[in-house]
Amino acid sequence: MLTLTRRLTPDPTATVQHTLALTAEERTRSRHYFETETGEGVYLHLPRGTVLRHGDLLQSEDQCCLVRVIAKPEPVLVVTAKTPLDLLRAAYHLGNRHVPLEVTETYLRLSPDPVLQSMLEQMGLQVAPAILPFEPESGAYGQSQHHHVHS
CATH class of the missing domain: 3.30.70.790 (UreE, C-terminal domain)
Structure with a gap:
């Protein structure tokens, strides 16, 4: 399971390993377990109060993986x-x-x-x-x- 600890600004050209579709309410959770669109388990461990926006990138704690956040319909x-x-x-x-x-x-x-x-x-x-x-x-x-x- 990936632990995502850092939010990066949107970069549409970034190569990402996973996409994480979240509702508006889910994008307000800074510490929570989710599954990516391919079923990969990820744990958010972001600073409290972090609000994710459509297009934000999340980096894993080992810095080897990028995940793009998308606003889920x-x-x-x-x-x-x-x-x-x-x-x-x-x-x-x-x-x-x-x-x-x-x-x-x-x-x-x-x-x-x-x-x-x-x-x-x-x-x-x-x-x-x-x-x-x-x-x-x-x-x-x-x-x-x-x-x-x-x-």
Whole structure:
């Protein structure tokens, strides 16, 4: 079993030995056992508070192996609006509820929640369930590195 102890910045040209598909919630775990897409067991032993992002590389403690993290498709709600102001209002109301939220210029994504879905629909927004990668914001005091997965 590989023990992954170091997070490296994304490098699409890096040669990796394994790919690790994780949900948004799983990417917040710094100490956990997972299996790669080929069934290889890996143990994350990263600094507490590490939040992994799509494309991050993980290095094994013996430095011989690289694993690429990918955002695993998961159930989400995709929120769109007729105007940018309507989308901004939705982000404001969801932020007041401290909901993990993926924010882009054209849509918001959040985990399925029937109460929030109803609120958004009552605000006149379009809400569609989907199974897509989910890359919520890391927070104002989180990591400075920021990138989205578009699908």
